Amino acid sequence: MPSECTPRFLASDNTSGICPEAMQYLLEANQADDLAYGNDRWTARAADRFREMFDYDCDVFFVFNGTAANSLALSAMGRSYHSVICHELAHIETDECGGPEFFSNGAKLLTSPGANGKLTPQGIEALVTKRSDIHYPKPKVVSLTQATEVGTVYSREELLAIRAMADKHDLRLHMDGARFANACASLNASPAELTWQVGVDALCFSGTKNGLAFGEAILFFNRELAEDFSYRCKQAGQLASKMRYVSAPWLGLLESGAWLTNAEHANAMARYLSEGLQALPGVSLMFPTQANSVFVELPPHAIEALKAKGWTFYTFIGAGGARFVCAWNTTVELLDQLLADVKAVLDVRA
Numbered sequence: 001m002p003s004e005c006t007p008r009f010l011a012s013d014n015t016s017g018i019c020p021e022a023m024q025y026l027l028e029a030n031q032a033d034d035l036a037y038g039n040d041r042w043t044a045r046a047a048d049r050f051r052e053m054f055d056y057d058c059d060v061f062f063v064f065n066g067t068a069a070n071s072l073a074l075s076a077m078g079r080s081y082h083s084v085i086c087h088e089l090a091h092i093e094t095d096e097c098g099g100p101e102f103f104s105n106g107a108k109l110l111t112s113p114g115a116n117g118k119l120t121p122q123g124i125e126a127l128v129t130k131r132s133d134i135h136y137p138k139p140k141v142v143s144l145t146q147a148t149e150v151g152t153v154y155s156r157e158e159l160l161a162i163r164a165m166a167d168k169h170d171l172r173l174h175m176d177g178a179r180f181a182n183a184c185a186s187l188n189a190s191p192a193e194l195t196w197q198v199g200v201d202a203l204c205f206s207g208t209k210n211g212l213a214f215g216e217a218i219l220f221f222n223r224e225l226a227e228d229f230s231y232r233c234k235q236a237g238q239l240a241s242k243m244r245y246v247s248a249p250w251l252g253l254l255e256s257g258a259w260l261t262n263a264e265h266a267n268a269m270a271r272y273l274s275e276g277l278q279a280l281p282g283v284s285l286m287f288p289t290q291a292n293s294v295f296v297e298l299p300p301h302a303i304e305a306l307k308a309k310g311w312t313f314y315t316f317i318g319a320g321g322a323r324f325v326c327a328w329n330t331t332v333e334l335l336d337q338l339l340a341d342v343k344a345v346l347d348v349r350a
């Protein structure tokens with residue numbers, strides 16, 4: 001970032017700090033020793049709280065990051081000779097450096113287009129029926145991202161339609177829930193309504209983007225897929241010895257309700273930013289703002305000028321453009337500063 005200015009962070013929800021609720025539980029967990037490798041009371045409580053929250057007796061595992069969560073979950077859902085159908089902008093395709101293929105020992109990702117970053121039943125079926133010969137990696141899993149990489153969400157009806165297509169072709173359904181909380185907030189839907197009730201077999205639920213330092217929860221609603229999964233985590237270096245420092249902050253999010261209020265705030269900030277940007281001449285929104293990220297087209301000179309002013313944002317996500325991501329701690333003041341700077345740099349001729 002070519003700037004002497006103080007950096008200002010809207011590149012990702014990954015740049016935010018630890019929210020107070022998570023920090024409180026982290027400090028409480030630090031008051032005493034406890035058993036290692038997930039045998040502690042915090043991890044047991046967090047897993048039980050997830051089962052209460054989802055109203056389902058699911059299997060729960062904790063890993064350090066989202067790439068591990070997706071890669072290991074997918075490795076448990078199909079075999080090495082299978083394929084995973086995902087959107088062409090899916091994180092597992094674009095930003096996990098071959099992790100899903102590596103941990104599944106070779107399962108191939110088959111990508112499908114779709115408006116607003118979303119898979120469609122038709123796109124799925126086109127890949128499933130494309131070929132049936134022995135040389136084609138047999139589709140076995142559908143992976144969708146909720147909220148999507150471009151800040152949109154799947155409605156319940158869209159999820160049910162995808163589940164129906166998966167049933168038609170004996171496919172399992174994985175959900176990359178890096179921003180699952182944002183989808184619940186956006187749709188005013190319960191976790192159950194957006195997962196097992198629409199046929200999701202496994203959810204990777206990000207805590208990192210929801211106010212934790214790190215820590216992702218993997219929930220298996222199809223518990224057969226979770227057989228020996230803890231061994232997969234251990235072999236991948238994802239079994240934390242002091243697991244309580246991952247699970248206790250999660251418990252803070254769940255027991256305080258901050259998992260949802262953090263997402264509601266982030267979404268509200270994104271809506272505020274989206275409305276402000278759209279009011280500026282020459283700024284066009286690339287996707288509907290339905291969760292906590294805003295994608296806009298900006299001229300190259302404006303992008304460079306904003307970065308020189310200390311703004312951090314990505315231009316390589318999704319279909320390009322500038323992506324601004326709001327988090328649990330994003331403020332209106334910060335967004336007003338950005339809006340003023342965007343206006344200023346756009347007023348300057350290239």
Ligand SMILES: Cc1ncc(COP(=O)(O)O)c(C=O)c1O
Nearest residue numbers: 065066067068091145149176178
């Ligand atoms: C949609 C999506 N899925 C998965 C991940 C993976 O997370 P991590 O960077 O923790 O591996 C990210 C990262 O932010 C993401 O945006």
Ligand SMILES: C[C@H](O)[C@H](N)C(=O)O
Nearest residue numbers: 011012013014095317
């Ligand atoms: C850069 C990377 O895609 C990360 N998952 C993010 O959304 O910020």
